[in-house]
Amino acid sequence: MNVKNKSISTDARRRAAALLETLSVEEKLRQLGCTTLSGCEEPLEEKDLAGGIGAVALLDVRLKPKALACWLREIQEYIMAHSDHRIPALFHCEALGGPVVPDTCLFPNSIGLGATFAPQTVYSMADTIRRQMRAMGIRHALSPVLDVAKDLRWGRVNETYGGDPTLSAMMSCAYVDGLQGDDLRTGVAATAKHFLGYSQTTGGLNLTRTLADSRELREVFAKPFEAAIRKSGIRTVMNSYSEWEGRPLCASRRILTDLLRTELGFEGVVVSDYRSIQRLLPDILATADSIEDAALQCLMAGLDMEFPDRLGYSDTLAVMFCDGRADATWLDRAVLRVLTLKFELGLFDDPFPEWEEYSVSLADTGEAERAATRQTLTLTKNEGLLPLRDKNARIAVIGPCAGSLRLLFGGYTYPSMLEMFQVVGDSSEMAGVVQTGAPRPRRKYDLAATDRAVREACPQAKTVFEALCARFPHCSWTQGCDYLDPASQDIPAACAAARSADAVVLCLGGKNGWGRHCNTGEGNDSASLDLPGAQEALARAVIAENANTVVVHTDGRPLTSEWIYDHSAAVLEAYMPGAWGGEAIAAAIAGEFSPAGRLPVALPRSAGHGPVFHAEHNGSTGNSFAAGALNRDGYMFSANTPLRPFGYGLSYTSFSYEGFRLSIAPDGRGDARVTVRNTGAMDGDEVVQLYGRDVVASIVRPVQELIGICRVSLLAGEARTVRFSFNLNQLAFPDEHGVWQLEAGEFTFFVGGHSADVRAEASYTLAQGRRLDPAGRSFFAEASVLAEE
Known part of the structure; x- marks a missing residue:
């Protein structure tokens, strides 16, 4: 990513100025x-x-x-x-x-x-x-x-x-x-x-x-x-x-x-x-x-x-x-x-x-898309059910998101635009777009019609059910309920399918795009973060019938159901995976690769808990209430901590962190290294995350800030050293007069697999603070993977 031409070309500006002189108003x-x-x-x-x-x-x-x-x-x-x-x-x-x-x-x-x-x-x-x-x-x-x-x-x-x-x-x-x-x-x-x-x-x-x-x-x-x-x-x-x-x-x-x-x-x-x-x-x-x-x-x-x-x-x-x-x-x-x-x-x-x-460049890009899709999948709970290794297991695939292609795609993609303009025939829901010419007839929404159009446009795409059938011959699909309409449901049929299965893959989520037939997307904001329609009821009924339930979630925002996290055997977050989503989800469930995605947001327990985010300030986090607050939980009858923290994600293998070393030069240039070892029996990726904190400052600061990340692939038993090159001025801030400062004092750093996973830590004391020109400050660490030491 070595971009040479960062500043505007003087020749371009000169030619533009010359042309400007010749133009009329x-x-x-x-x-x-x-x-x-x-x-x-x-x-x-x-x-x-x-x-x-x-x-x-x-x-x-x-x-x-x-x-x-x-x-x-x-x-x-x-x-x-x-x-x-x-x-x-x-x-x-x-x-x-x-x-x-x-x-x-x-x-x-x-x-x-x-x-x-x-x-x-x-x-x-x-x-x-x-x-x-x-x-x-x-x-x-x-x-x-x-x-x-x-x-x-x-x-x-x-x-x-x-x-x-x-x-x-x-x-x-x-x-x-x-x-x-x-x-x-x-x-x-x-x-x-x-x-x-x-x-x-x-x-x-x-x-x-x-x-x-x-x-x-x-x-x-x-x-x-x-x-x-x-x-x-x-x-x-x-x-x-x-x-x-x-x-x-x-x-x-x-x-x-x-x-x-x-x-x-x-x-x-x-x-x-x-x-x-x-x-x-x-x-x-x-x-x-x-x-x-x-x-x-x-x-x-x-x-x-x-x-x-x-x-x-x-x-x-x-x-x-x-x-x-x-x-x-x-x-x-x-x-x-x-x-x-x-x-x-x-x-x-x-x-x-x-x-x-x-x-x-317009030749088949499927392999790159497929690899990227696999990298997105984030395992946020697993009590040992995944991966499903028994190919002869009876798998009950349940849920509205298992049998639809459209529900795998987000807004501002060709399938969502195709739906809006050609299937539904109404662009009035898109901000700033006004139809011209003869008005198009507005149709009652038909997900099956959209799916047919998406299948024609993306012949490589498979639904989650189709992709699972290719790996597990004893699969059945029961919709259970509509993705949005709470009145359209057959939960008893889903429960019957769950009872007769060795394991359940429960595909829940929403539809991202434009229009009232979507629950997330531009203009589709929510007063609730609950699953749409009757899906929460479906989940509770199915999990009660079969504890071996994997919940696969697809939507424009991650799953935030506290009940599902407490009672399901596994949760796989897939976001809006696109054309290769069904194949990637099935491959992850079957153990063809180890999921290694990480949550890019902290998960609130409900809409009432939000906004919940990483890098909250000292005194504003759930942990802060332990220091003498009237209610140490934050809310009455509910914890104020995230359901899952920022950067969280599980794996089918395990990793150890060894030999964390930190050095910071007088000019602020920092070097942090840690050796990561795959201690499990399966190849996999680990996402190494470096965090820093200004311990005491004149302005209330975040409890911690992300400094850098490095996703590293490791064979079973392999070890590699990850290096972060950064500058301490990444932790600078404007003082009460708006002047950027890097204040003297203690700074702490830690590495781990997510924002609450402290595997190793170190500290550094800056003896002399200094003013900064914000134009010269660092924004994030550059990461590299070195050979095994």
């Missing part, structure tokens, strides 16, 4: 705009392309890659031909786990990728996405999501890398490095979203007010963004829909300019989340009395481009710039940034798809 405004293309049936003459356009949003793409490349070439030629200065457009699409285009790579959702604790996997995935998008002519991805997911009620948890800012920073940098490449002229621009504090809102509700204070906003929520800016040179940032301290974030100069640019050092393009500018109008946030007023507020604050269509940054502003009612320097500033990005991407030199050069 109308041409400049069009460079800040976007138009949406859905499918390829609409005549280009009917789209907002005359005079050129800054960007093109690709939604509901039905063409396969080669045909799409041909179509995008045609569109680009049309746009350039209708631009006085032949300025090419920047095409974008979503790409969390692959371009949202048929027959392209399709990796698990981000929450599962976060669970791999393997940044190299994310880097390799993003590099594949880069090559595939370049082949089709798409140079801009609206990914990754850098939001830190502390509140699991929020429906978009699945799009994040989890609830820890350091983990999110590591994974985000890996994604950006892979997508943008060593040189942006052969890369794809990544988008850090959503800036800022979008995941910490009132009630966990989408679009509502951000509740974080300024310290938490800066130290926690800004950390992944700052890492992506300073370490990886990310080129675009997308605003949050929310408001903070009374200002819509898309119109907050304090956030988009003072914080993002002046303090964090961002030099690229800020793009709007879809239709953000409209939210300022009286019917929503009511901070602007007209769309022109809203647009000027956003432009002045530092919002450069409006997506997905020109509503605020429209031609009506041209007169206001020309007659002096609006400051034209705001316009020029934004256009310069947009043109610079286009020059950096090489669009002016070669604006067309690069099919001949990159089409080989």
